Amino acid sequence: MKRLHVHMSVGDLDQSIRFYSTLFAAAPVVVKPDYAKWMLEDPRVNFAISTHTGGAPGIDHLRIQVDDGGKLQDLYGRLKAAEGPVLEEGKTTCCYAESEKSWTLDPQGVSWETFLTTGESTVYGTSAPRSEKLKPTACCGAGKPVG
DSSP: OEEEEEEEEOSOHHHHHHHHHHHHTSOOSEEETTEEEEEEETTEEEEEEESOSOSOSEEEEEEEEESSHHHHHHHHHHHHHTTSOEEEEEEEEETTEEEEEEEEEOTTOOEEEEEEEEEEOSSOBOOOOHHHHEEEOTTTSOEEEOO
């Protein structure tokens, strides 16, 4: 199974939780003082909001979530074949979850992540922001792994 993940940065978490709970006709499955997440079945999406990105409110990044390591390796192969920059982050803690992940940037500079959740975490995590490790080039938007 694969699930699209959308993470949005928000200015007011409580207001956004009310809005999205009404829009999705469902309460979030995770609520923290700085984060909320819905695991929707229709449409099949992992939708999260937080105040962590430090950027302007709006889409922070897009993800494709898988449920086993084989599918994660398949997606990693697709990241490399797409010829964008690839950052293999590996095992990390992010968004109150233990995960294994890799990142790329699309030609417009939007961050895409492929990941497998391996457990829960009591802390948000310290996963480095993609912008620090994947930077767009001036010519085409796609970047090169840095460091």
